[in-house]
Amino acid sequence: MRTIWLAADGSAVEIIDQTRLPHGFAIARLETLADAAHAIRAMLVRGAPLIGATAAWGLWLALCRDATDAALAQAHATLLATRPTAVNLRWALDRVRARVAPLPATERAAAARGLAIAMCDEDVALNRGIASAGLPLIRAIAARKRPDERVNILTHCNAGWLAAVDVGTATAPIYAAHDAGLAVHVWVDETRPRNQGASLTAWELLNHGVPHTVIADNAGGHLMQHGHVDLVIVGTDRTTATGDVANKIGTYLKALAAHDNGVPFYVAAPSPSIDWTLHDGRREIPIEERGAEELAQITGRLADGTVASVSVLPAGSAAANPAFDVTPARLVTGLITERGVCSATAEGLRTLFPGHASKP
Numbered sequence: 001m002r003t004i005w006l007a008a009d010g011s012a013v014e015i016i017d018q019t020r021l022p023h024g025f026a027i028a029r030l031e032t033l034a035d036a037a038h039a040i041r042a043m044l045v046r047g048a049p050l051i052g053a054t055a056a057w058g059l060w061l062a063l064c065r066d067a068t069d070a071a072l073a074q075a076h077a078t079l080l081a082t083r084p085t086a087v088n089l090r091w092a093l094d095r096v097r098a099r100v101a102p103l104p105a106t107e108r109a110a111a112a113r114g115l116a117i118a119m120c121d122e123d124v125a126l127n128r129g130i131a132s133a134g135l136p137l138i139r140a141i142a143a144r145k146r147p148d149e150r151v152n153i154l155t156h157c158n159a160g161w162l163a164a165v166d167v168g169t170a171t172a173p174i175y176a177a178h179d180a181g182l183a184v185h186v187w188v189d190e191t192r193p194r195n196q197g198a199s200l201t202a203w204e205l206l207n208h209g210v211p212h213t214v215i216a217d218n219a220g221g222h223l224m225q226h227g228h229v230d231l232v233i234v235g236t237d238r239t240t241a242t243g244d245v246a247n248k249i250g251t252y253l254k255a256l257a258a259h260d261n262g263v264p265f266y267v268a269a270p271s272p273s274i275d276w277t278l279h280d281g282r283r284e285i286p287i288e289e290r291g292a293e294e295l296a297q298i299t300g301r302l303a304d305g306t307v308a309s310v311s312v313l314p315a316g317s318a319a320a321n322p323a324f325d326v327t328p329a330r331l332v333t334g335l336i337t338e339r340g341v342c343s344a345t346a347e348g349l350r351t352l353f354p355g356h357a358s359k360p
């Protein structure tokens, strides 16, 4: 199944509510612009490509009620303000607005719906492209292994099918390798504070039958030092035209450890995640600060089966929660895009995307 779709009655959008995973599975119905904005902000949907897809559908929901210029502008602004780091949000909103703005108000909602459907299908196609581009990297490592050895891949956060419309980005080559019969094993960073690795990536891999082990975020460096990681693949929320990568907090530390240990560090970067206007990720990419409660509390299942949140900090301690960090391009071995693998440089990106020359 996909993560987002038009409801059967044609008047709403349905999503998998990711705040309920892995201990529950629930579908949520989005009927209004406010519902879509809430779903993104409260992370019922999350992951850069899915944030973009939900925003596109959110504009449609807004236009169904009011298709005036003022309503379009207000809906665009409301959705754009939900989460700052993933550039897919702006990319999707601008694309839908550019399509519908020249149309008479009576035609806007239908055009937005058509484009949202097309963008969701496109997302899946892009991710299949990443699967094809990334599979040879895993195959090459597998070819150097003994028959009884597996390819050990470390990933951070969730850049799987739950983070996209389907297939995922960082997981796309992993699923392709597993489906092709290669012996792969995934080290899954738990990804505090929200635990997207432990809750979502592990759930995905389990359901797909991919061997995996969840590790504490701090274990990756140790595993790399001891030769237990062949390759790192992570996703991206925003990649600059020069190859700097913003991704879930902690990605930078994994890149440093990979660099120190000679472990290849790849970023699965579909083109909607590339911000061609930026050239210095650390200075220019807005980093989302989320609420301290995400750090102060942890949610899990109790022995009696109920799901509950508990505090893990002493009452009164301050907590800070920067949600993303920037990995400089020099630490990135390569970008896996839907058009192939390139170096994390302006030149590498220009070679694959000549029409998108970086804008000063």
Ligand SMILES: CSC[C@@H](O)[C@@H](O)C(=O)COP(=O)(O)O
Pocket: 046, 047, 048, 049, 086, 156, 157, 158, 159, 160, 163, 164, 168, 169, 170, 196, 234, 235, 236, 237, 247, 248, 249, 323
């Ligand atoms: C294909 S998803 C790429 C990124 O969006 C992903 O790695 C990530 O950092 C998600 O963060 P989240 O805060 O869960 O939206």
